[in-house]
Amino acid sequence: MIRKLIRRVLELPAGVVGKRRVKPRVIPLSQHGVRRDRLSHAALKVTSRLQEAGFTAYVVGGAVRDLLLDVNPKDFDVATSATPEQVHHLFRRSRIIGRRFKIVHVMVGPETIEVTTFRGGSIDDTNETGRIMADNSYGSQEEDAHRRDFTVNALFYDPSDESIVDYHHGVKDLQARKLVMIGQPARRYQEDPVRMLRAVRLAAKLNFEIDENTRKPIRAHAHLLKKEPPARLFDEMLKLLMSGQAYSCLCKLREEGLSRGVFPLLDAVLDEEGKDEFLRLGLQSTDVRIREDKPVSVGFLLATLLWRQVSQQWTARLKEGERPVQALFDAIAEVESLQDNEFAIPRRFSATMREIWLQQPRFDSRSGQRPFRFLEQPRFRAAFDFLSLRAQAGEVPMSLVQWWDDFQHADHDERQELIANVREEGSSSGAPAKKRKRRRSSQRRREGGEQGVES
Numbered sequence: 001m002i003r004k005l006i007r008r009v010l011e012l013p014a015g016v017v018g019k020r021r022v023k024p025r026v027i028p029l030s031q032h033g034v035r036r037d038r039l040s041h042a043a044l045k046v047t048s049r050l051q052e053a054g055f056t057a058y059v060v061g062g063a064v065r066d067l068l069l070d071v072n073p074k075d076f077d078v079a080t081s082a083t084p085e086q087v088h089h090l091f092r093r094s095r096i097i098g099r100r101f102k103i104v105h106v107m108v109g110p111e112t113i114e115v116t117t118f119r120g121g122s123i124d125d126t127n128e129t130g131r132i133m134a135d136n137s138y139g140s141q142e143e144d145a146h147r148r149d150f151t152v153n154a155l156f157y158d159p160s161d162e163s164i165v166d167y168h169h170g171v172k173d174l175q176a177r178k179l180v181m182i183g184q185p186a187r188r189y190q191e192d193p194v195r196m197l198r199a200v201r202l203a204a205k206l207n208f209e210i211d212e213n214t215r216k217p218i219r220a221h222a223h224l225l226k227k228e229p230p231a232r233l234f235d236e237m238l239k240l241l242m243s244g245q246a247y248s249c250l251c252k253l254r255e256e257g258l259s260r261g262v263f264p265l266l267d268a269v270l271d272e273e274g275k276d277e278f279l280r281l282g283l284q285s286t287d288v289r290i291r292e293d294k295p296v297s298v299g300f301l302l303a304t305l306l307w308r309q310v311s312q313q314w315t316a317r318l319k320e321g322e323r324p325v326q327a328l329f330d331a332i333a334e335v336e337s338l339q340d341n342e343f344a345i346p347r348r349f350s351a352t353m354r355e356i357w358l359q360q361p362r363f364d365s366r367s368g369q370r371p372f373r374f375l376e377q378p379r380f381r382a383a384f385d386f387l388s389l390r391a392q393a394g395e396v397p398m399s400l401v402q403w404w405d406d407f408q409h410a411d412h413d414e415r416q417e418l419i420a421n422v423r424e425e426g427s428s429s430g431a432p433a434k435k436r437k438r439r440r441s442s443q444r445r446r447e448g449g450e451q452g453v454e455s
Contacts, residue, residue, distance in 0.1 A: 024142070024145070024165050024166055024167040025165075025166045025167075025169075025171075026163050026164070026165055026166075027163060027164040027165075027166060027171060028162075028163055029161075029162040029163065032068060032164050032171070034064075034067045034068060034157065034162070034164070035162060036159045036162055038067055038072075039059060039063075039076065039157075039159060040076055040111060041108070041109070041111075042076070042106075042108035042109060042111035042112075042113050043059055043063070043076035043078065043113055043159075044159055045108055046078050046091070046106050046108065046113045046115065047059060047078055047159050047160075048159070048160075049090055049091070050078070050080050050082055050087070050090065050115075051160060053082070053086075053090055055080050055081045055082040055086070056080060056081045056141065057078055057079070057080040057081075057082070058078065058079050058080075058141075058156035058157055058158050058165065059076055059077070059078055059156070059157040059159065060077055060078065060079040060154075060155070060156050060157070061077045061079075061148070061153050061154075061155075062077070062153060063075070063076045063077060063157075064155040064156070064157045064164065065152045065153060065155060065170075065174065067157070068155075068164075068171065068174055069174070069206070075111075075112075075113075075114070076113055077113070077114045077115075077116065078113055078114070078115045078116070079115075079116050079117075079118055079141070079144055079156065080115060080116070080117060080118070081117070081118055081141070082115075082117065083117050083138065084096045084102045084103070084104050084115075084117055087104040087106070087115050087117075088104055091104075091106045093106065093107040093108070094106040094107065094115075101116075101119070102117075103115065103116045104116075117138045118138060118139055118140055118141050118143065118144035119137065119138065119139060119143065119144045119147045120137035120138050120139030120140075120143050120147075141156065141165070142167060145165075145167035145168060145182075146167070146168075146182060146183070147182075148182060149181065149182065149188065149195050149198060150170075150179055150180060150181060150182065150198075150199070150202070150214075151168040151169060151170040151173045151180045151181075151182055152170045152173055152174045152179065152180075152202075152208075153170070154166075154167060154168050154170050154182060155170045155171065168180075168182055173211075177206070177207065177208045177209060178208060178209050178210075178211055179199060179202055179203050179206075179208045179209065179210045179211060179214060180211040180213075180214055181195075181199070181211070181213070181214040185213055185214050185216070185217050186217040186220075186221065189217060189218070189221045189224065190221065190224065193221065193224035193225045193227075193228055194225070194228060194232065194233075194236050196218050196221065196222065196224075196225065196256075196258060197225070197236045197237075197240065197253075197258065198236070199214060199215070199218065200218075200240075200249060200252045200253055200256055200258060201236075201239060201240045201243055201249055203252060204243065204245045204248040204249040204251075204252045205243040205244060205245045205249070210256075215256070218256050218257065218258065219256060219257035222256075222257050222258050225258070234345060234346075238298065240253075241283070241286070241301055241305070242286075242290060242296065242301075243290075244287050244290040244291050245287060246283040246286055246287055247279070247280055247283040247284060247287070250283070277393045277394070278304070278307060278308065278389060278390065278393035278395065279304065279305065279307075279308060281389050281392050281393055282301075282304030282305075282307075282389050283301075283304065283305075285389065286301055286304070297352065297382060298349045298352075299348075299349045299350075299351070299352025299353045299355075299356065299382075300352065300353075300356060300382050300385070300386065302345060302349055302350070302353045303352070303353040303356040303357060303386060304386070304389065306335055306339060306353070307357070307386075309335045309338075310328075310331050310332055310335050310357055311331075311395070313330070313331030313334050313335060314327055314328050314331040316331075317330055317331060324361050325361055328357065328358065328360070328361060329358075332354060332357055332358070336350070336354075352379065352382070355379045355382075355383070356379060356382050356383050356386050359374075359377065359379060359380070359383035360383065360386070360387065360390075362374050362383075363383075363384075363387055363396075363400060363404060364400075366403065366418075366419060366422045367419060367422065367423065368419075371404075371407055371415070371419065372415070375407070375408065384401075384404060384405075384408075387400070387401055387404070388401050403418065403422070406418060
């Protein structure tokens, strides 16, 4: 009881009181069942070389957690007693990155292993709210375990003897499917507000319950996220959207009070009762691809996320009498000006997002050579998949999607027949297509202008 009080007052690591240390629980292979062959070749090579050089080295964090859950980790992190400079010296293909806390990226074949030095109990620098500004003090494995965020992420796996080192009952919490913050949650959120987003993401991704003491301070500290750099928030949001449980994560954000004011566009989408079918379908499609280990386009994902706002703006402008293409341009500009302030979406993603949106009106043009030219556009397939989602959500006729699907897989004669059928349908409905005669040179200039806009 007295030791607990001393630890709370002095805020020492859980196993340290003065010079006396409490040994962590060391779990042998016979009890956890995770063999070293579950690790990647790169992770084994990095830990082995560090250990052979006289340093301690462990696979740590999410990879150990996932292995215990019988999930194949996406990547592997290593924690070691070696300093960043010593790690860099051992591995020719490596580089030191980071300012607030230095880490080393070690490249082994196509894989990159993130290597961190055990963090110490002290913090170099914090701002007025308690946010960590510099953190390059190094310490012991025990201190490093205390500095990690959740108990299930503070597990160390030693490939040399296939044991797991557990300082904070992380394995017990893992078995209970409970997410527990190490230390005082309110203070840990002040040190790094992004931890609140991680709590929501991990709980939704792993289907874990957030411990009450961990969950309770989140709503009161949500405002701290507004001071985080937009680029960092975007990176964390991307992890959330690529978690394989994206829609659940967004709902959990709103439930915990983290969407409003932090991600206002998400909040606007989720607040529209009965109007989130398109978003749900898009994110569920992405979740399936991620779980099947298929590639996912970030630009397509963002286009799905923000389409509701673009669509509403587009519809409003059409009602005011704007031409369809110009109305869409204006709607996109309006939404992009808002999201630039909130998300700081990198240009490589926003360009793809914009192309997918701008190509949607072109699916209505099914006469002459336009379908042939459209089919050759680099983003046609992404735009078509987006159209399919719109059809599933009831925004456009499913027959339009079927026509373009048939057109893609048809030969030249069959494509001409499909185009002819569209003309016949127009004639039978009493709205024949207008015949426009243009000189060849004028038509070429017009075609070049259209491609210049959308390519």
